[in-house]
Amino acid sequence: MSDVVSVSARWTRLPEGPDAYVATPLAQEPRATVVVGMELFGVTPWVEKVCERLAAAGYVAIAPDFYWRQSRRAELGYDDAGRKEGFRLLGHLTREGVVHDTEASLAAGAESGAGAGSAFVGFSLGGHLGVLTATRQPLDLVVTCYGGWTLDGGIPLAEPEPPLTPQGAAAMAAHGTTLLGLVGGQDFLISMDEWQRLGQRLDQAGVRHELIGYPAAQHGFLCEDRPESYDADAADDAWKRILEALAQLPHQG
Numbered sequence: 001m002s003d004v005v006s007v008s009a010r011w012t013r014l015p016e017g018p019d020a021y022v023a024t025p026l027a028q029e030p031r032a033t034v035v036v037g038m039e040l041f042g043v044t045p046w047v048e049k050v051c052e053r054l055a056a057a058g059y060v061a062i063a064p065d066f067y068w069r070q071s072r073r074a075e076l077g078y079d080d081a082g083r084k085e086g087f088r089l090l091g092h093l094t095r096e097g098v099v100h101d102t103e104a105s106l107a108a109g110a111e112s113g114a115g116a117g118s119a120f121v122g123f124s125l126g127g128h129l130g131v132l133t134a135t136r137q138p139l140d141l142v143v144t145c146y147g148g149w150t151l152d153g154g155i156p157l158a159e160p161e162p163p164l165t166p167q168g169a170a171a172m173a174a175h176g177t178t179l180l181g182l183v184g185g186q187d188f189l190i191s192m193d194e195w196q197r198l199g200q201r202l203d204q205a206g207v208r209h210e211l212i213g214y215p216a217a218q219h220g221f222l223c224e225d226r227p228e229s230y231d232a233d234a235a236d237d238a239w240k241r242i243l244e245a246l247a248q249l250p251h252q253g
Contacts, residue, residue, distance in 0.1 A: 035119070164202075
């Protein structure tokens, strides 16, 4: 991760209810607000480091604890027990709650003086949450890093239909959202067939997008706290693309 000396970061409770890890740059006015979508395992120390890295690049980065209605600040281990508890908590999420918590995070970013740009950068479950949100409210940019269940469903949050139906994709296009998708070719959650069909759905709806695949990378390849799946080369390229996409956001001065 980047040097974070010029960053202020702490947990706080947002006015609208959720706890969130908030990182802000100290050496400059924040360019825009980035909502960071957590993995299944909650707002882990790695997610906190992601926020700090984004703040060091000049953004207010806010990772809301989407599980807060069931368990505040749940931080689960990368093991079978953590995965089981994560799916239990995931089963209680609602679309309305996800959108509410995203709106609360964006409002907090605006309150802290961030520019007008709004982005959602999500990882695995968080990638799904970003796509879901973009079908329901305007966002300038969604970055979905190996975010599953968006096209074919597979979790309660994607019932009775997944977010990227033709209608959902059309709503994203109407909002003017750009989507950057990053996935590993060895991802157990997202097949290359699904990835191709995702691109077709976005093309048909007129959503501006770029979908990048890393043939040798696994699910979770960006997380260096999970060495069994971390891929340094893919992660370096992905971070370059994420920061380039964020640089296109509307921002201060």
